[in-house]
Amino acid sequence: MAGADQRDPVQEYEREPVPERALLGLKSYVGQFAGEHVAGTEIMIGPLFLAAGVSAFDFIGGLLVGNLLAVLSWTFFTAPIATRARLTMYYQLEKICGRKLVSAYNFVNGTMFTVLAGAMITVSATAWGVFFKFSMPELTDTLPTSVGWVVAVLVTGVLFSVVAAYGYKFVARFANFAAPWLVLMFLAFGIIGLREMGLTRLGDFWHVASNEIWKGGEPLAGRVKFTFWHVVFFAWFCNMAWHIGMADLSILRFAKKPWYALSSAAGMYLGHFMAWIAASILYAVQLKHDPSNTAVLPGPLAYRACGLAGLLCVVIAGWTTANPTLYRAGLAFQSLHPAWSRFKVTLVIGLIASLTAIFPIVTMRLLDFVALWGMILMPMGAVIFVDFWVLPRLGLRSNFAEATGRSINWAAGAAWLASIAVGTWLVLRGGVQIYFVSLPCWFVTVLVYIGLSAIIQGRWFRTQTSPELNK
Amino acid sequence: MKRIAQALSAIALIGTIGPPVLFFADRLDLGTAQQWMLAATVLWFVTAPIWMEHKTT
Numbered sequence: 001m002a003g004a005d006q007r008d009p010v011q012e013y014e015r016e017p018v019p020e021r022a023l024l025g026l027k028s029y030v031g032q033f034a035g036e037h038v039a040g041t042e043i044m045i046g047p048l049f050l051a052a053g054v055s056a057f058d059f060i061g062g063l064l065v066g067n068l069l070a071v072l073s074w075t076f077f078t079a080p081i082a083t084r085a086r087l088t089m090y091y092q093l094e095k096i097c098g099r100k101l102v103s104a105y106n107f108v109n110g111t112m113f114t115v116l117a118g119a120m121i122t123v124s125a126t127a128w129g130v131f132f133k134f135s136m137p138e139l140t141d142t143l144p145t146s147v148g149w150v151v152a153v154l155v156t157g158v159l160f161s162v163v164a165a166y167g168y169k170f171v172a173r174f175a176n177f178a179a180p181w182l183v184l185m186f187l188a189f190g191i192i193g194l195r196e197m198g199l200t201r202l203g204d205f206w207h208v209a210s211n212e213i214w215k216g217g218e219p220l221a222g223r224v225k226f227t228f229w230h231v232v233f234f235a236w237f238c239n240m241a242w243h244i245g246m247a248d249l250s251i252l253r254f255a256k257k258p259w260y261a262l263s264s265a266a267g268m269y270l271g272h273f274m275a276w277i278a279a280s281i282l283y284a285v286q287l288k289h290d291p292s293n294t295a296v297l298p299g300p301l302a303y304r305a306c307g308l309a310g311l312l313c314v315v316i317a318g319w320t321t322a323n324p325t326l327y328r329a330g331l332a333f334q335s336l337h338p339a340w341s342r343f344k345v346t347l348v349i350g351l352i353a354s355l356t357a358i359f360p361i362v363t364m365r366l367l368d369f370v371a372l373w374g375m376i377l378m379p380m381g382a383v384i385f386v387d388f389w390v391l392p393r394l395g396l397r398s399n400f401a402e403a404t405g406r407s408i409n410w411a412a413g414a415a416w417l418a419s420i421a422v423g424t425w426l427v428l429r430g431g432v433q434i435y436f437v438s439l440p441c442w443f444v445t446v447l448v449y450i451g452l453s454a455i456i457q458g459r460w461f462r463t464q465t466s467p468e469l470n471k
Numbered sequence: 472m473k474r475i476a477q478a479l480s481a482i483a484l485i486g487t488i489g490p491p492v493l494f495f496a497d498r499l500d501l502g503t504a505q506q507w508m509l510a511a512t513v514l515w516f517v518t519a520p521i522w523m524e525h526k527t528t
Contacts, residue, residue: 177519181512184484188491188508195495307505309487309512 017086017253024254029263032251035179037239037267038186038275040123040318041116041366043298045238046279048367050287051139051296052226055216056209062231063276067268069236071261073243074252077381079261081388082252089249090335093380096387097412098401103336104413105380110332112241112373114349117325118356121157122363124318126299127311128152137360139294140222144358153357160319161350164326165343175320182320183270185306185313190278192305196285213284220294224433233435234367235272240374240438246381296364326350371434378438379419382445383412390450396457404460411452419445476521479514486511 013022049059085092094102129136134148144150163171199208210216219225226234242248243264252261282301286293298318302310330346356362362369387398401409423441426432432440490504490511499507 173520177516177523180484181487181515181519184487188488191488191491191495192501192504199495200497306491306508307502309505309508312509312512 013086013253014088015091022254023256025256026260026263029252029255029260030266031179033264033267034183034270035175035267037271038179038182038317039271039321040120040298040314041321042186042271042275043279043282043302043314043317044119044123044296044363044366045370046276046281047283047296047301048223048364049226049231049276050214050280050283051220051294052223052230052367053217053219054214054226054231056206056214058216058226058228058231059214059280060209060277062228063235063273066232066235067265067272069232070239070243070268070272071265073236073240074248074261074264075259077385078243078246078248079252079255079258081246081384082249082261083255083258085249085388086253087249088253089246089384092246092249092384095399095402096383097380097409098407100407101401101409101413101416105377106332106335108376109241109247110329110349112377113325113329113332114353115356115362115369116373117160117322117329117350117353118157119363119366119369120318120322120325121153121160121354121357122360123298124160124315124322125149125153125156125357126297127303127314128156128299129297130299130303130311136295136297136300137364139220139296139364141364142359142361144360150358154354157350157354157357160322161326161347161354163319164323164330164350165346168323168327168346171320171323175323178316178320182313182317183274185309186270186275186278189282189302189305189310189313190274193278193281193285196305197281197288212288213281230433230435233439234371235268237374237435237438238272238370241377241381244381244385244438244442245374245378246384247377249384322353326353329353368434371438375423375434375438375441376420378442379416379445380412382419382442383415383449386446386449387412390446391453394450394454396453400453400457409456411449411456414452415445415449418448473522476518479518480522483511483515483518486514 013019054062081092087095090102090106093105097105126136128134129149129152132148132152134152135146136149137145144153194205194208197208197212199205224230237244252258255261279298279301282305283296285304286301298314299311302314304310306313326346326349329349330342333349334340334342334345387400391398397403400406400411419441422444423437426437426440427434487508490499490507493499494501494504
């Protein structure tokens with residue numbers, strides 16, 4: 001799972017195409033993707049696959065395929081538009097949808113970032129539990145389990161919030177330093193975990209993996225059983241808001257070539273392959289020692305394997321990714337009211353994130369939350385995709401809101417709402433699990449947006465006499 | 472200074488991943504491996520800021 005990017009390129013060339021002199025090479029993207037996707041939440045996500053009763057083939061095969069699909073989505077959906085238009089996602093969306101609809105998008109985006117930051121605070125707060133023996137949440141808990149837990153979360157959250165508000169740049173810099181070490185720490189988790197699971201020769205890996213670690217079978221109580229397809233779709237869609245949802249237009253607009261998006265493989269295969277596998281192995285070690293201990297608590301998991309260095313990894317991974325996430329949430333909310341101070345907004349968002357972090361429901365249901373995030377924000381990416389590639393070929397106008405001066409393009413707004421409505425119906429009534437629902441919803445968005453654009457634009461152009469707008 | 476810091480950082484990264492590998496190969500017990508990893512972690516965060524650039528996109 002990604003935090004927000006740590007360098008905030010969105011703050012440059014916000015309302016103009018990126019000029020030639022500001023373009024970046026491939027190396028910048030490899031580092032950026034690798035740093036962004038080895039986040040604190042990976043330590044949480046890996047074990048949840050094991051809790052879902054996944055088998056070794058389904059897990060490893062599913063991650064290989066799903067991450068490949070994610071890389072291809074960045075390469076063939078996001079990058080071609082990013083390197084042609086060279087605009088931020090927000091500005092491109094404003095031209096298509098109008099300012100009010102972008103504000104609605106920012107509100108939803110900011111809310112999701114806030115909750116995600118809360119999950120990162122939760123991850124780091126579990127480190128306190130190693131030294132202070134308070135009751136921490138179990139896998140099935142939705143409410144706080146002890147006063148000690150509440151205090152640990154609030155202290156962590158307040159510290160993160162104050163630092164994010166005061167010292168965003170310092171932490172962003174620290175995150176850059178930490179990135180190579182974090183990657184090796186995750187690798188260390190995996191190596192130590194494998195040895196603890198009884199692996200002594202690399203040649204026996206598959207035997208140990210399929211018989212000792214990811215044994216398949218029934219999921220833990222209250223969990224959905226994960227198959228190969230669950231893993232594929234989760235790995236593909238967990239960053240859906242970024243690739244198919246087009247949020248990374250803001251990052252990739254600086255790329256000299258669209259194929260630089262292939263560098264997202266560095267983030268996917270380090271963060272969403274190696275790190276998830278390693279974290280999953282740590283959980284298997286815990287279950288091997290005590291099958292009744294099903295709690296997914298990154299602090300104790302990492303401490304058992306790597307001691308204090310492991311604990312530092314949990315805190316630093318959570319901190320360095322919560323920091324830009326809080327910052328991004330602050331920016332999203334501040335855009336609704338530019339006169340608000342970014343400092344105050346970030347502080348308030350951090351405190352709200354801390355309050356959400358007290359309740360373990362989001363963290364223990366992180367797989368569902370991430371899938372929900374994709375379902376809610378993806379439609380705007382589909383709108384951008386259609387507006388850029390399809391509408392001109394149908395003789396319709398791109399950037400309709402900008403062309404007509406509208407504050408809301410209802411074709412886009414209705415497509416967004418229809419997609420969420422269909423997705424919600426499919427999950428609640430249609431028997432489709434949330435991990436899969438974004439795929440049909442993408443097509444719903446595309447069809448509704450094209451259909452309504454044809455109707456709205458046709459009606460509008462008939463009322464116009466300006467030859468310029470009828471070009 | 473920068474060269475020395477880079478060399479120490481490289482040692483720190485080796486010190487982060489080396490002990491787990493030695494533990495895997497039964498050449499080091501887990502407690503000792505964890506102590507080396509902690510020392511390597513401290514060394515990394517002391518030396519890396521000296522030479523690592525903060526690139527902004």
